[in-house]
Amino acid sequence: xxxxxxxxxxxxxxxxxxxxxxxxxxIGSDLTANLMGAPMFPDRPIPALEExxxxxxxxxxxxxxxxxxxxxxxxxxxxxxxxxxxxxxDVLNDVVELDTWLAERRxxxxxxxxxxxxxxxxxxxxNYGVNRFLARPSRRNVKALRAMRRAGFRETDLPAQExxxxxxxxxxxxxxxxxxxxxxxVPSAVFRLDPxxxxxxxxxxxxxLTAPQLISVGAVATDSTAFYAELExxxxxxxxxxxxxxxxxxxxxxxxxxxMGAEALTEWLSERARKxxxxxxxxxGFDRWALSELFGSEQLPPNxxxxxxxxxxxxxxxxxxxxxxxxxxxxxxxxxxxxxVLEGTLPAPA
Numbered sequence: 001x002x003x004x005x006x007x008x009x010x011x012x013x014x015x016x017x018x019x020x021x022x023x024x025x026x027i028g029s030d031l032t033a034n035l036m037g038a039p040m041f042p043d044r045p046i047p048a049l050e051e052x053x054x055x056x057x058x059x060x061x062x063x064x065x066x067x068x069x070x071x072x073x074x075x076x077x078x079x080x081x082x083x084x085x086x087x088x089x090d091v092l093n094d095v096v097e098l099d100t101w102l103a104e105r106r107x108x109x110x111x112x113x114x115x116x117x118x119x120x121x122x123x124x125x126x127n128y129g130v131n132r133f134l135a136r137p138s139r140r141n142v143k144a145l146r147a148m149r150r151a152g153f154r155e156t157d158l159p160a161q162e163x164x165x166x167x168x169x170x171x172x173x174x175x176x177x178x179x180x181x182x183x184x185x186v187p188s189a190v191f192r193l194d195p196x197x198x199x200x201x202x203x204x205x206x207x208x209l210t211a212p213q214l215i216s217v218g219a220v221a222t223d224s225t226a227f228y229a230e231l232e233x234x235x236x237x238x239x240x241x242x243x244x245x246x247x248x249x250x251x252x253x254x255x256x257x258x259x260m261g262a263e264a265l266t267e268w269l270s271e272r273a274r275k276x277x278x279x280x281x282x283x284x285g286f287d288r289w290a291l292s293e294l295f296g297s298e299q300l301p302p303n304x305x306x307x308x309x310x311x312x313x314x315x316x317x318x319x320x321x322x323x324x325x326x327x328x329x330x331x332x333x334x335x336x337x338x339x340x341v342l343e344g345t346l347p348a349p350a
Contacts, residue, residue, distance in 0.1 A: 004072070006119040009112050011084065013298075014071035016061045022071065022083050023052050025103040034141060035101060036173075041138065043175045060085060066298035067091070067128065067289045074102075074116050081107040084116045086124060091285045092209045093167050095132040095181075096124065108143070117151035117182070125184050129285030129308040133182040134167075138174035145178070153180035186310050193342075198222055198278045200269065201341065203333035204290035205247045208240040212286070214258070214293050215247065217265060218331030219280075220338050227268045228331040229261040230254060231294070250329040262294045266301055273303035280306040283316070283337055315340060 004011040014022065026032065027046050036044040047055070059065040071085040082102035089096045100116055102108050121133045135153050137144045156163050160179045163169075193199065202219040206212035213234035219227040232255045239248065256264075272278045280300070282288065288306055292298060300306060316336050317327060323339060325332035 004119055004123045006115050008076060008110075009115050009119060010075045011072040011116060011119060011123075012075060013063060014061050014073050014083065016058065018071070018073055018083075019053075019056075019061055022056075022073070023049060025082060026052070026101055029103055030105045031102060031108065034143065040140060041174070044138075044173045056085065063298040064296050066292050070298070072120065074100075074112060076107070076110075076112055079107075081112060082116075084113075084120055086120065089124075089128055089130050089285070089289070090167070091130070091289055093132075094130060094285070095134055095167055096130050097134045097136065097169075099135075111147075111150070113144075113147045114150040117148065117153070121151075121182055121184065125187070127288075127306065129288050131184045131186055133184075134169075135180045135182075136172045136174070136177045137180065139176045139178055140174075145180075148180050152182045154182070155180055187308055189309055189311050191307075191309070193222075196276060198272045198276050199338075199341075200272065200278060200280045201334045201338040202280050202282045202287050202291075203330045203337060204287050205243070205328065205330050206286065206290065207234055207236075207238045207243055209286075211238065212289070213238060214290050215243075216251065216330040217261070217290060217294060218329070218334040219265070219268075220331070220334045221272055221278075222338075222342075223272065223275075225268075225272075226331065226334075227265060229256060229264060231258050231261050232256065233258050246328045250326050258294060262296070265294065269304050270301045273301055278304045280304065281309050281337065281341060282306070283309055283311050309337075309341060311337075311340060 033040060035041065037046045056071060060069050060071040063070060067089045069085065069087045071083060073080050074082045074084055082100065084098065084100035087097040098117060098120065100113055102113060124130050135148050137148060155178055163179055199222045200219050202217065204217045205215040207215060214231055215234050216230045230251055269278060285308060291300065316333060319336040319340050320327040320332060323336060325336055327333065
């Protein structure tokens, strides 16, 4: 999918050719003074192109690292009126920061910014498994605050510095910033299987939770086939003590280059999807990250979609033990997930 449609706005994935125009919308429009620069915002100087490019690097326009950030162009009835982006998706803390600006004052005041925020939040939850969304406007930007509140963003009751520290947020753009959150309900752990679809249950192992590197991927399908690959390229020195104790001892040792693993998994998924629509099921956004990391793309193979089924960590512990499987081996954890979903025994996470 290259476009995300709302009622009034459509978001399309930005391309590298959009970069100069998006920068100009930020620093050279008749709305710029409402966002940055003296006299109203001396604490947020207007960035040079080099600084802007560091904040929004090439992958924001190429989609090669979707969990590291992505830029979208906002369109209304075919006219491109602004942009919206998300920064790195923090899967561990279940939060991602959004930013948006319009091209000119003429298109402000129509609800386009508010709807863009809602549309992107909803889409990111479905496609990347994140449920909490953060905006960091200045208290001086009253119109932006109003638009964000219309989109369902609310200030936290906790002190902003405490929240920023807990979430390890980078420094903000404004001395008087507000931390506004939109929090969506966690998706249901129960859903009805469609006999006209193939379901693929997937699990991944990685080095740590804060700066993960992919170690292995396992998958089992409702057509009784399975896939497993261990990957080269991860640094054992970055593995957490838990991974050293629980994951590495279970590895088979037949690791392949990441490109080979990506090609093999793509072909295996495509073989299923050529026969009928295929839905990948995982219990964590980390597994969707693993797919984007392996493929180096925001796209899944044609006729393949992903869905998160959030379940309690303890449920997988119990299932692997009951089925005599190896807990924290990607293929066996995928088998345990399949068992829980197909048996309909899905305790929700606490």
